[in-house]
Amino acid sequence: MKEIIFVSGASRGIGNSIAKYFAEKGHIVLGTSRSKFKFDTQSDKLIPIQLDITSREDVKNCFKYLKEQNLLPSVLVNNAGITSDQLFLRMKDSEWDDVLSTNLTGVFNLTKVFIKHMIKNKYGRIINISSVSGLMGNPGQVNYSSSKAALNGFTKSLAKEVGSRNITVNNVAPGFIETDMTSFIDADKKDEIINTIPLGRFGNADDVSELVYFLSSNEAAYITGQTISVDGGLLMY
Ligand SMILES: NC(=O)c1ccc[n+]([C@@H]2O[C@H](COP(=O)([O-])OP(=O)(O)OC[C@H]3O[C@@H](n4cnc5c(N)ncnc54)[C@H](OP(=O)(O)O)[C@@H]3O)[C@@H](O)[C@H]2O)c1
Numbered sequence: 001m002k003e004i005i006f007v008s009g010a011s012r013g014i015g016n017s018i019a020k021y022f023a024e025k026g027h028i029v030l031g032t033s034r035s036k037f038k039f040d041t042q043s044d045k046l047i048p049i050q051l052d053i054t055s056r057e058d059v060k061n062c063f064k065y066l067k068e069q070n071l072l073p074s075v076l077v078n079n080a081g082i083t084s085d086q087l088f089l090r091m092k093d094s095e096w097d098d099v100l101s102t103n104l105t106g107v108f109n110l111t112k113v114f115i116k117h118m119i120k121n122k123y124g125r126i127i128n129i130s131s132v133s134g135l136m137g138n139p140g141q142v143n144y145s146s147s148k149a150a151l152n153g154f155t156k157s158l159a160k161e162v163g164s165r166n167i168t169v170n171n172v173a174p175g176f177i178e179t180d181m182t183s184f185i186d187a188d189k190k191d192e193i194i195n196t197i198p199l200g201r202f203g204n205a206d207d208v209s210e211l212v213y214f215l216s217s218n219e220a221a222y223i224t225g226q227t228i229s230v231d232g233g234l235l236m237y
Contacts, residue, residue: 005216006030006073008053008110009080011037013179014129017205018077018212019046025213030071032062032080047071053080053106063113072117075216078107079129081147083181085140096143103147107154115162124167125216128155129208130227132175132235148173152227159225168224170215175231177203198233 005022009015010031016039019031023045031039032051039046051062066072081103084095107128118124133141134148151171159169176182176193182202185193194200208230214220215228229235 002026002028003075003216004028004030004071004073005075005077006032006110006114007077007079008032008051008106010039010048011035013181014174014177014205014208015077015079017209018079021206021209021213022075022216027075028071030066030073053109054101056109059109059113067117073114074118074121074123075125075127076110076114076118077127077129077212077216078110078151080106081129081131081181083141083144085144087140088142091143099143100147103144104150104154107151111158115167118167119162119165122166124162124165126155126158126167126169127212127215128169128171129212130155130171130173132173132229132231135173135227135229136235155227156225163224168215168220170220170223170225171227172208172211172215173227173229173231173235174208175203175229175234177205177208177230179205196234197231201232203230203232 005027007015007019007029010019011033019029020041023029023043028045030047030049032049034052036050037048039048052058082099084099086095128151130148130151133145137145155169155171211230
């Protein structure tokens with residue numbers, strides 16, 4: 001079945017890869033970013049939208065527009081996220097607020113507007129992109145780890161609320177993935193990190209897209225409330 005997919009933060013990195021992956025499979029993808037952008041692949045399936053997910057007003061206007069266009073999604077990928085790393089003692093209020101408002105409240109804002117349509121249709125897939133940092137912690141990331149750990153609770157509680165409506169809610173927790181977000185890591189530090197990853201490399205964005213695609217598929221219909229890591233074995237329970 002061809003579906004409409006909404007991917008936040010699709011201008012680059014993991015979200016960009018997810019958007020293109022779904023479009024290649026023939027789905028219509030609505031991909032957002034704060035800045036005006038174009039997809040670097042020519043496809044009438046890829047629709048770029050400028051949207052700051054921290055603005056409730058903008059999110060509501062976007063919802064209204066998509067409803068008018070008959071483009072409400074059945075799959076929501078809450079991917080957009082930011083870091084603003086700092087040791088806790090030096091962390092500014094704004095560094096805490098910015099990360100929480102994007103990584104957690106942004107997920108709330110988007111899910112709130114799109115879930116009603118899924119409930120009405122008795123079908124939907126919500127996939128949140130969290131992080132191993134939210135599962136194992138990371139120095140300098142109290143704000144980021146907190147926001148991503150919160151997504152685990154968000155996912156489980158919502159999965160319990162909407163399971164009876166045939167809506168699944170899952171979390172994907174990437175480890176170190178080669179994107180702009182990890183591009184600041186210098187070569188020595190990168191080697192140090194790679195030594196802790198059993199598969200001996202950083203992941204690429206497609207490693208994440210394939211799992212997201214699977215979780216959106218019928219084959220994953222009986223999986224909900226889970227956090228699944230894509231991290232080369234960095235974190236094992
Ligand atoms: N890369 C990793 O190693 C890694 C590991 C674990 C988890 N993750 C998670 O995976 C997700 C994607 O990460 P990435 O590495 O692909 O990041 P990235 O390359 O920095 O891309 C982030 C995307 O989110 C968008 N974005 C940021 N704030 C936004 C906002 N308020 N409203 C709308 N869009 C916004 C950005 O576009 P604009 O800047 O134009 O808004 C961009 O498209 C994030 O949630 C991140 O926390 C990444």
